[in-house]
Amino acid sequence: MKNRYSWRVAALWLALLPLGLRAQQHPFELADLAKLTGLSDPQFSPDGQRLAVVTSTPDYAEDRYLTGVVLVAVPSGEQRVLAANKNGLTQPRWSPSGQELAYLAKTGPGKEAALQLFVQPLAGGEPRQLTHTKKAIQHYAWRPDGSALAFVMADEPSNAAGPVDKGYDAFEVGNNDLFLSAAPTASHIWLLPAAGGEPRRLTSGAWSLPVTIPPGAPASPLSWSPDGKSLAFVQVPTPHSGNGNQRTVQVLDVATGAVHPLTTRKLLEGYPSFSPDGTQLSYWYPRQGNTMNINEIWVSPVAGGEGRNLTPALDRDVFRTIWMPDGKSLLLGGLDGNRTSLWVQPLKGGAARRLNLGSVSPNWSFWVDVAVSRTGAVAFIGTDPGQPAELFYLPSTTAKPRQLTNFNHAVKDLQLGKAQTLTWQSDGVTNDGELTYPANYVAGKQYPLVLVIHGGPTAASTATFSAQAQLFAGRGYFVFEPNYRGSDNLGNAYKAAIFKDAGAGPGRDVMAGLAQLKRSGMVDTTRIGVSGWSYGGYMTVWLLGHYPTAWKAAVAGAAVTDWLDQYNLGDSNVQRAAAIGESPWLSEANALNYREQSPITLAGRIRTPTLILANTADPRVPITQSYKLFHALKDNGVTTKFIAWPVAAHNASDPVRQRERNRFWLDWMDTYLQPGGHAEAPRAGSN
8 A cells, every 4th residue: 555655756856857868768879769759841721721741750661750740720720631741742732722732742652753743732632743754853843723743753754766775775965963864854844733744744855954962952933923834933944964064944835835044144043033023133153153152042033133132231142032912022031040931031131130030940851941931920840959840830920839739748858968069269260160068068068079060061060959969968978060161051151261272261260169168177188089071071081181180080972082073073063163173184283273272282290090981873972082082091901891781862851871871880989999998789670
């Protein structure tokens, strides 16, 4: 009787504890990745009363993400699952009547299945599959009257010489990555009745709509004129990825098929969007026509002409543009110091007004996950260092955000490492970055430190939830995520400062931030590791060669080590000249410039135990560069291990490989930075 009474008292006491105290059983670890729900692409219903949002959860047994659409009521937050356990579901879009929701999804469980277009009635019933194409539907848009949908799809190969299976598979190589195994085919626009039936081709030719190879902003969406008579889109001269800088905004007359350019420019236009009254188009264009500079937003009359630059005073790299419903302003989004910000930019010009989002930062991945309703309400997927992504809502641009969902409470309530933003000086310029503390931090005690350097370099580390940083924090590390010149969170001059200075200047920025941390007394300066992926891998190898005594361990993931390989073999290849310098094949001086900016040039100085990670068919950073690093280290007797995945992507998109990448990364650092080394044992149910 006494034991039963004691148990009840204990249970009551436990129930009365704050949720955070009850749930902090352990720090974040690899098994907890399974608890994360990804959220993306919020979309307002036409009446503004509901939001459709894509959910994604890992299925490690099948090595895929289970995707679905959840409808969230505004402002109550009440949820309804509209679609669940789909394969690759993406791009939910409401019909103009609000009675149906379209989306793309794969028709079967296989990873090679093509995305098809479905329409789900809101009243209930099974979704209708509108397309049955061999090629994937890339993106689409409802006609404003709801009678049809325009979509983009790649053409079938012609193979005029003969059947491929009989050996007639030769193709002409152009400006593309070295892993291309067939000639890329042009992508064009089709029109499909909403009731179903045969689609009608709207465009054709050797030219193409652009196809984005991740990571990067999604391909420029189609934009309908309000009267449904015209489509704005982006055109490139060929489907070869290396020609992607030759992009221009075009306007299509749907009835006649006539296409005309919006401006006389030949390069670097993108992301056109019709104004609510159909008289103007907004679009992106980099400052002074140089990709080293920030994106600026231009508005032009639909009749044509460059129009005018709306954002010369904003000095931030804009990666989202949405017209406000009154047509008098646009909502903009982009990286801004230690966060992602949203601004309202008046059409008449002048200063943009930053929205008050508190500590929450909208998701950014070369695109900002935000939506605007017909009444001017705003919704976004947002996060802060202690809060994984959730859906937030503002009834107006002057309101404060309200959290509508709580999908990731199980992770939020774990014992997470606290985070703070650091600033420091380097070469007379202020830099910033993020520091995550060990989850078990005790003041006065020193801890090992791991640098995790962001890629891009057009990107930034911000005050948002980072699963990778929390994994390291859970194992007792400080995690330093430094920004450096070339990052795009501090304005145009900062972003453009690495022209012909890809490593030396950024390297000094990183080392100055590290020096400040060392002076804090919190870091065990004998146990510091450096790591990064992509350009973060580039910076890792640069720092290993130029500051060889500073590190006890290193992880170089998808690392750019040789700019000549990037110029010749990567997907954007010759476009690299905009940042590194003119073609290395024009003169020995040019070639020397490429070599001097390549970390492989000083790889013989590296002595730090280094783990090399790469994907075998990475089109962005070809694995050739990792092989060069591997041989440079092995030949010099440096402890190294080279792990590769048979993946044709810059980053693996499946949950198992993503988790395994983290496991290798963590365990390598543990081996060299923790006493006796450490490797986390698998938790129950983590396979």
